[in-house]
Amino acid sequence: MALDDKFLKPYDSKETEDRVYKIWEESGFFNPDICLEKGICNEKSEVFSIVLPPPNVTGVLHLGHSLMLAIEDIMIRFNRMRGKRTLWVPGTDHAAIATQSRVEEDLYKKEKKTKHDLGREEFLKLVEDFAQNSHDTIIGQTKKMGASLDWSREAYTLDEKRTLAVNTAFKRMYDDGLIYQGERIINWDPYLQTTVSDDEVERVEKQTPFYYLKYGPFEIATARPETKFGDKYVVMHPDDKRYAEYKHGQKIKLEWINGEIEATIVKDDIIDMEFGTGAMTITPSHDAIDFDIAERHNLDFEQIIDFKGKLLPIAGEFAGEHIKKVRPKIVEKLQEKGLVTKIDKNYTHAAAVNSRGGGTIEPQILKQWFINVNKEFKIRDSKLKGIKTGEKVTLKKLMRHVVESSQIKIIPERFEKVYYHWIDNLRDWNISRQIWYGHQIPVWYKGSEIHVDVEPPKEGGWERDSDTLDTWFSSGLWTFSTLGWPGKTSDLETYHPTSVLETGHDILFFWVARMILMTTYHLGEIPFENVYLHGTVLDEKGKKMSKSKGNAVDPLEMIEKFGADALRMAMVVGVGPGNDQSLSDNKVKAYKHFSNKVWNASRFVLTNIEELDLKEKPELNKVDEARVKELREIQKDITDDIENYRFYLAAEKLYHYFWHTFADIIIEEAKPRLSGEDEGEKKSAGWTLLHILKTSLKMLHPFMPFITEEIWSLMENDKMLMIEDWPQTK
RNA sequence: GGGCGAUUAGCUCAGUUGGCUAGAGCAACCCGUUUACACCGGGUAGGUCGCAGGUUCGAGUCCUGCAUCGCCCACCA
Numbered sequence: 001m002a003l004d005d006k007f008l009k010p011y012d013s014k015e016t017e018d019r020v021y022k023i024w025e026e027s028g029f030f031n032p033d034i035c036l037e038k039g040i041c042n043e044k045s046e047v048f049s050i051v052l053p054p055p056n057v058t059g060v061l062h063l064g065h066s067l068m069l070a071i072e073d074i075m076i077r078f079n080r081m082r083g084k085r086t087l088w089v090p091g092t093d094h095a096a097i098a099t100q101s102r103v104e105e106d107l108y109k110k111e112k113k114t115k116h117d118l119g120r121e122e123f124l125k126l127v128e129d130f131a132q133n134s135h136d137t138i139i140g141q142t143k144k145m146g147a148s149l150d151w152s153r154e155a156y157t158l159d160e161k162r163t164l165a166v167n168t169a170f171k172r173m174y175d176d177g178l179i180y181q182g183e184r185i186i187n188w189d190p191y192l193q194t195t196v197s198d199d200e201v202e203r204v205e206k207q208t209p210f211y212y213l214k215y216g217p218f219e220i221a222t223a224r225p226e227t228k229f230g231d232k233y234v235v236m237h238p239d240d241k242r243y244a245e246y247k248h249g250q251k252i253k254l255e256w257i258n259g260e261i262e263a264t265i266v267k268d269d270i271i272d273m274e275f276g277t278g279a280m281t282i283t284p285s286h287d288a289i290d291f292d293i294a295e296r297h298n299l300d301f302e303q304i305i306d307f308k309g310k311l312l313p314i315a316g317e318f319a320g321e322h323i324k325k326v327r328p329k330i331v332e333k334l335q336e337k338g339l340v341t342k343i344d345k346n347y348t349h350a351a352a353v354n355s356r357g358g359g360t361i362e363p364q365i366l367k368q369w370f371i372n373v374n375k376e377f378k379i380r381d382s383k384l385k386g387i388k389t390g391e392k393v394t395l396k397k398l399m400r401h402v403v404e405s406s407q408i409k410i411i412p413e414r415f416e417k418v419y420y421h422w423i424d425n426l427r428d429w430n431i432s433r434q435i436w437y438g439h440q441i442p443v444w445y446k447g448s449e450i451h452v453d454v455e456p457p458k459e460g461g462w463e464r465d466s467d468t469l470d471t472w473f474s475s476g477l478w479t480f481s482t483l484g485w486p487g488k489t490s491d492l493e494t495y496h497p498t499s500v501l502e503t504g505h506d507i508l509f510f511w512v513a514r515m516i517l518m519t520t521y522h523l524g525e526i527p528f529e530n531v532y533l534h535g536t537v538l539d540e541k542g543k544k545m546s547k548s549k550g551n552a553v554d555p556l557e558m559i560e561k562f563g564a565d566a567l568r569m570a571m572v573v574g575v576g577p578g579n580d581q582s583l584s585d586n587k588v589k590a591y592k593h594f595s596n597k598v599w600n601a602s603r604f605v606l607t608n609i610e611e612l613d614l615k616e617k618p619e620l621n622k623v624d625e626a627r628v629k630e631l632r633e634i635q636k637d638i639t640d641d642i643e644n645y646r647f648y649l650a651a652e653k654l655y656h657y658f659w660h661t662f663a664d665i666i667i668e669e670a671k672p673r674l675s676g677e678d679e680g681e682k683k684s685a686g687w688t689l690l691h692i693l694k695t696s697l698k699m700l701h702p703f704m705p706f707i708t709e710e711i712w713s714l715m716e717n718d719k720m721l722m723i724e725d726w727p728q729t730k
Numbered sequence: 731g732g733g734c735g736a737u738u739a740g741c742u743c744a745g746u747u748g749g750c751u752a753g754a755g756c757a758a759c760c761c762g763u764u765u766a767c768a769c770c771g772g773g774u775a776g777g778u779c780g781c782a783g784g785u786u787c788g789a790g791u792c793c794u795g796c797a798u799c800g801c802c803c804a805c806c807a
Contacts, residue, residue: 010769203804210807221807235807272806280807289805349806414734421733421803506802540742542800574744574754579735580801584742586756593769604766646746652754667766 007606007714011599013563013592017706021143024709029080029723031150032087040723041085048079049087049495051479052149053503053511054157056095057134058102061141062545063537063571063583064504066555069145070568071534071647072502076148077702078642079499081726087495088148089482091155092135096438096471097200097356099134101192103127103437105357120436127437131158141556146564146705148722153491155482157474158439165481166474167442167454169522174452176377178395178521179431183367185284185291186430187352190309191359194434195368197470198427199509201361203350210347211331212277214339216254216263218243221276223349225334226327229257229315230302231281233264235293237271240278257334258316268293286363305362323362369432369441369467371395373517382524389524398520399423399513408516410531411645412578415508422509429514431470438468472510476518479527498528505533505578532645535580537571542582558588565704566591572703573651594655595707598700601663602711605693608674609686618683627666627688631695635727638699651703658696666692695727 006012028034035041050072055065072088080086100115103126107113115123135156142149155162173179186195212221218234236243246252248267253260263281270293271278284294284301294301305323306312313319318326334340352361373395382389386405387398400423402408403416410416432441444451444462451457456464474481479501483492497519501512512531519527539545545552558567562585569591575581620628634657641650666689673685694715701708701721712721 007766010767223807270805275806282807287805287807289807292805350804418734418802425804509803536801542742574742576744576746579743582742584756587742589769590755593767596767596769600767600770602766607766641746644746648744649746652744656754663767664771668771 007599007603011563011596011707013565013595013706014560016710017144017146017559017564020706020709021146024148024720024722025143025151027720027722029720030088030148031152032085035080035723036085040080041083045083045085047087047494047499048076048084049089049498050076050500050502051089051482051498052091052147053501053507054091054093054155054475054478055138055142056093056098057131057138058095058098059134060137061555063553063555063558065141066145066558066567067534067537067571068502068504069142069147070571071532072500073145073147073568073705074572074642074647074702075500075502077705077722078726080148080722081698081701081724083725085494087150087153087491089153089155090139090142090147090149090151091157091478091482092138093475094131094156094158094438094471096433096468097192097194097196097358097435098471099131100127100435100437101357103130104192106130115436124436144556144559144564146568148705153482157471157478157481161484162474162477162481163439164454165477165485166439166469168486169473169477169518170442170469171452171454172522173371178372178375178377179369180372181367181369183365184370184428184430185288185363186366186368187354187361188307188364188366189354189358189360190307190362192354192356192435193307194358195364195366195430195432196354196356196358196361197430197472200355201352202355204353205348206351207346207348208351210344210349211334211340212342212344213334214341215256215279215281216252218279219277219341220279220281222281223347224327225330226311226318226323227283227286227304228281229311229318230285230304231256231263231283232261233266233294233297233299234279234281235266235268235271236279237269237273238267239269240271240273242278255337255339257330257337257339264299266293266297266299268296285365288363291363291365303365305364307364309362368430369469370428370430371517372428373426374428379521379524384520384524384526395517395521396423396426399516402516402520402526407526408529408531411533412576415505415531415533415578419508419513422513429470431473432467433470434466435468438471439474441465441467441469472514475511476514477522479515479519480523485523496523497526500530500532501528502532502534505535508533530645533578535575535578538580538582540582540584553583558585561585562588562592563595563706565595565707569594569651569655569703572647573655575648577645591655594659595704597659597663598697598704598707599711601658601667602693602697602714604667605689606715609690612683612686614683614687614690618687619680620688621681621684623669624684624688628691630661631692632729635695635699636729639726639729642702647703654696654700654703658700662692662696697721698724698727 053068055061076086076088104115170179187201188195208223210221210223211225212219215234222228246265248265250265251262253262282290282293284291285303286305302314304312304314309323311318311321311323311326318330354361376392376394378390379387379393384402385407386401387393400420403419410419442453443465444457446462451462479498480492480496483489483496485492515527519525539551543551566588570588638650638653670685670689673681697708697712709721
């Protein structure tokens with residue numbers, strides 16, 4: 001065999017990777033239909049499918065995405081080589097708020113303009129261009145990682161097919177009474193001018209003065225005196241002896257910020273007697289607990305703060321002032337009136353912030369669209385174990401049931417507890433957003449008439465709801481919208497439920513739970529059999545990477561320096577599911593060295609067996625026999641590890657076997673035999689080395705696809721490595 | 731306030747169901763340029779496996795308590 005000159009130089013990942021990826025792509029084997037056609041798998045083969053968690057089109061990929069791509073590609077390549085009918089569906093996510101606010105920011109920075117200066121249509125055009133650009137960058141980066149995705153099936157959460165799925169899903173849920181419109185207290189972001197869901201709210205510890213105020217005969221405490229104008233109910237625990245003389249419903253007159261008011265006593269056992277003075281006034285318009293109390297007792301209330309964060313006329317002389325600035329003035333007035341009894345300066349409380357790049361959350365009451373998670377309905381066509389078609393269920397129950405009954409397994413298992421806890425605390429999901437980029441809600445109005453459908457009404461005069469849907473509504477449909485639903489496609493038939501959902505543990509609630517909700521409801525089946533959660537990639541010092549902190553590492557830079565194979569190995573070895581990792585240049589460098597080791601060991605074996613005729617398996621000597629046997633044990637071990645999601649162990653074992661057993665011991669021992677005179681010994685040694693090399697390359701392929709494929713192509717093989725048979729384990 | 735995780739060599743971490751004389755990479759030190767590889771080979775040093783109890787023939791691995799760090803959840807006004 002004439003060896004390529006390439007082997008005379010160290011392994012060059014930059015020269016190899018893009019070229020090899022192109023060959024893979026052109027072969028068509030990323031697409032299971034081609035594999036079927038070419039006999040790599042057949043109609044009866046077991047199916048293995050993954051839908052790629054679609055990256056947000058908000059810019060570029062980060063190392064977290066690299067980790068995701070590495071792990072998923074390992075599973076996909078492994079299963080493809082095992083002869084399964086293997087599909088990995090790519091796509092991207094429009095990420096509504098995140099993308100829009102990113103573009104708004106850019107627009108303001110560059111041109112000092114807001115979206116209103118452009119208008120809905122023109123602004124959306126701008127967002128779409130930005131999204132398209134991000135998309136292109138992201139796809140390029142994804143290919144750089146070696147991801148063997150079936151690009152012929154690429155999807156976008158906002159494309160035509162997915163929009164049809166979204167509208168269909170909305171209509172069905174509306175018709176079942178699970179989607180409703182209602183005035184509820186919601187999380188309002190006065191900065192981005194939209195609501196956000198409970199899960200998008202982030203709590204930030206803040207130290208703020210805590211004011212004790214005189215409220216008639218009571219003393220109440222608050223961190224936000226500027227919201228207190230309309231407070232006309234004072235609430236206390238029914239068992240609180242201090243306030244036993246006051247009866248529920250009793251009215252008293254008292255002096256308040258802007259003069260005398262009539263207050264009403266309310267008794268409610270939500271009150272914590274230990275906290276503060278045990279008495280509090282409520283602001284139902286701008287506080288979720290207060291709103292609950294008001295609903296429970298049928299109390300009336302008024303909006304104090306408008307949607308831009310300014311005080312309304314109820315604030316009297318302070319009307320029109322922004323709440324961010326007005327507090328000192330109000331406190332001053334309260335002090336003048338002798339209503340401030342104490343100020344505690346060491347009080348910390350958790351301020352609510354919009355985690356999607358927005359401002360401080362101001363609870364407001366607003367008419368919004370919600371998904372009711374507690375309402376009973378009859379499930380259609382249930383394929384779920386333990387739930388019959390027509391049985392009465394709630395969305396919450398479905399979500400809990402499929403995990404509890406192990407129809408869906410979460411890896412690592414400890415996240416199941418976290419998941420249950422989330423479900424138990426789950427409230428109705430606010431799905432409407434007052435932003436422009438996203439799926440516009442498929443609801444049309446004409447006077448008091450309402451039309452909810454996939455298509456707009458035929459006749460004129462209808463006006464469409466201007467809100468858009470929470471981005472997680474569309475991503476919740478992802479496992480089946482990508483496979484053609486609501487059509488009854490063969491893809492859906494074949495590949496759903498998917499085998500594994502692999503994603504970061506940080507989006508367990510946002511996404512994983514929502515997918516379970518949507519899929520069990522719409523399809524009566526689970527979206528995936530297993531959930532594999534990976535951890536967060538941290539910087540060398542163990543801190544979260546972020547653009548603002550400037551410690552974010554660009555995956556492309558790592559690939560440029562060390563090669564994609566090295567990056568993949570470094571991210572996988574020794575990192576168990578759900579565990580965070582800090583990634584350093586040193587670790588990646590170590591696997592670059594490993595790449596070179598694989599390269600050189602291959603070169604040695606291939607150059608030393610050139611003269612030998614190894615077509616037939618020769619008689620092996622005892623030592624070689626033992627080596628082959630040992631290898632078989634390793635094959636079993638590695639296969640078992642990968643099947644059971646222990647990629648971190650499989651990768652480490654392969655590394656050690658290849659370097660410290662194969663290269664350091666087996667090859668070294670074979671040297672004198674190869675250069676000796678005994679033909680039998682030569683053949684036995686040569687055959688064994690080649691056999692171990694080939695087997696190792698196959699097993700390394702899912703982890704380090706580029707270099708293994710490249711070496712494979714330099715050997716006399718009739719197939720590409722990516723479609724070779726995985727080593728037997730019998 | 732509730733929950734989860736981490737704590738193993740100087741650093742970053744493995745150690746799958748209890749059997750380990752506790753491993754790897756990087757860093758350190760010594761030796762080695764005999765034709766796969768200096769992106770190398772051989773070797774040395776380095777650990778009371780956070781602390782205190784307990785279960786067991788046997789515990790880094792299981793149980794209890796504590797400490798420190800990190801994360802998540804939560805309607806303490």
